[in-house]
Amino acid sequence: MxxxxxxxxxxxxxxxxxxxxxxxxxxxxxxxxxxxxxxxxxxxxxxxxxxxxxxxxxxxxxxxxxxxxxxxxxxxxxxxxxxxxxxxxxxxxxxxxxxxxxxxxxxxxxVNRDAIDLDDKTSCKRILASAGIPQPALIASGDRRAGVTSDGETVSLRNVLDRASAFGRVVVKPSRYSSGGSGVVIVRPGEDAFDLPAYAQRWGTWLVEQHVPQHSDLDVLNPYALNTFRVITLLRDGTAEVLYVMLKLGGAESTTDNSAAGGMQIRVHPDGRLDRHGYDRSLNAHTCHGGSSVPFADHRISRMTEVRELAERCARLFPQVPFIGWDIALTPGGPVVIEGNSSPSLAHIQRTHGGIALELVPALRSVMDRPII
Structure with a gap:
């Protein structure tokens, strides 16, 4: 038996x-x-x-x-x-x-069955780190009571940012249950007045990570924010495939790259070539960013093969979550993963790629209702 x-x-x-x-x-x-x-x-x-x-x-x-x-x-x-x-x-x-x-x-x-480890940003970072995935350094994480540094030391909430002073600018963000850039704050420890205990009371679990510089190919388009790629992957039968890639440019008065803060998205082709137009949340077409004179149509992003390959490597680490939107930054040293999203923005995809139902729905149905391992 x-x-x-x-x-x-x-x-x-x-x-x-x-x-x-x-x-x-x-x-x-x-x-x-x-x-x-x-x-x-x-x-x-x-x-x-x-x-x-x-x-x-x-x-x-x-x-x-x-x-x-x-x-x-x-x-x-x-x-x-x-x-x-x-x-x-x-x-x-x-x-x-x-x-x-x-x-x-x-x-x-x-489709996305067991998304616990992906949706918890701290857990996701640890899984990515165990596989050697390049990402911003985790400085500390915690909850409403205390923080824990990356080397496992427990520290009070008021002392967390003191440990981050050597990193220059850092990013503080909720560890779970946020989207669209909600709760993301860029802080300069020792210079900016930031109340982490009050932040923790509002958001619950949180993390602090290094703020990374961006590649010059992106800086010339918008120097006001860290602009990232949203790379949509689908994992089928152990094989990861990149379905769509968009560049998210932040607004001229925003430190994040989400469209709710005045940002826009542009389709990125596999060779790094940008589409002629980028689109804001009202579907207004733009030929360049408001803070730059560089046209999208003549611009090509280098190292896009590395960006796509990095997303595929990450996708294979989360077999229970076949459909993921990866936020990837391109730094002077290469691409780094910011986070993964188990509910990637459909609006981002369809603003830049048009209606995708005929191709996406069959793809998602092919990975539906798998057992939880």
Whole structure:
């Protein structure tokens, strides 16, 4: 008689979180999703449509909305998010855009199963470090009570940044449950007044890591922030594949590269060539960054092969999370991994690559419902 394999605490924790992610979280997020989308429509997308002089007639838009809703069985908020109302966008093309509700409520919970170690930024850094993955140095991590340095020494919250003074600028960010650059703060220990105990009370777990310099290929595009690549990988049968690469440029008055702070995204081709246009969160097309005169169309990023290969190496370390968005910075010494995201931004992908449903949905279905090991 064969006995079932002995399952330890980690497996039970993974199964519990899996149940929460697939059964509870979609219901909770669905309840919050409608008000969020309504706010986005009111504050951003509707006004953008009304300003667009090249929009379709009301009759054509209404016909599109019926077909898009029938295709995806959801309210078509994404039609406005991705500019489906523009004359140049055919109904077929409008239907090719994947709605956020389809990805995050139907597909992703059945694809990315055990994402605990990836979503906890401190755990992720330790896994990457064990495999020799280049990344910003971890200085300390902790919670509301105390911090722990990278060499395992427990220190008070008020003394954490004293240990970071040799690193110059450092980055403080939440260890879990944040997105879009929320909570990310750049601090100069000894110069800036920063209250880590108050920060910990707000965000819970946190980490402090080295702030890395960026390569000149990126600095000439936007010197105001650390601009990173969002590299989307898919792991199938042990083989990692890069699906999409975007460059995220921060706003001229922002220290982070997220679009909510005035940033934009640009498609990056495998040879490092940038697309002609970058797009902000309202889908406005830009030929260069506001803080630079360097056109995107004539610019090529060096070492892109290394960036893509690094993302593939990282993807193989998280077999339970096949679909990951890696944030990778390019420093003068080469690419370094900032973090991985188990819920990569669909908006980033479709702003730069257009509607990707026809290729992405079958790819995700091919890795759905695998057992938790």
């Amino acid at each position: 064969r006995h079932p394999p002995n399952r330890g605490f980690n497996h039970r924790q993974a199964v519990t979180e899996e149940w929460f992610r697939t059964q509870v979280l979609p219901r909770v997020s669905s309840a919050r999703f409608l008000p969020y989308q309504m706010r986005q429509m009111r504050n951003e997308h509707l006004s953008a449509m009304l300003r667009d002089e090249d929009r379709k007639s009301i009759a054509r838009i209404a016909g599109d909305l019926v077909k898009v809703s029938a295709r995806w069985r959801c309210l078509p908020f994404h039609y406005f998010r991705y500019g489906g109302y523009r004359r140049e966008v055919s109904t077929e093309r409008a239907c090719s855009y994947l709605p956020e509700s389809a990805l995050f409520h139907r597909l992703l919970p059945r």
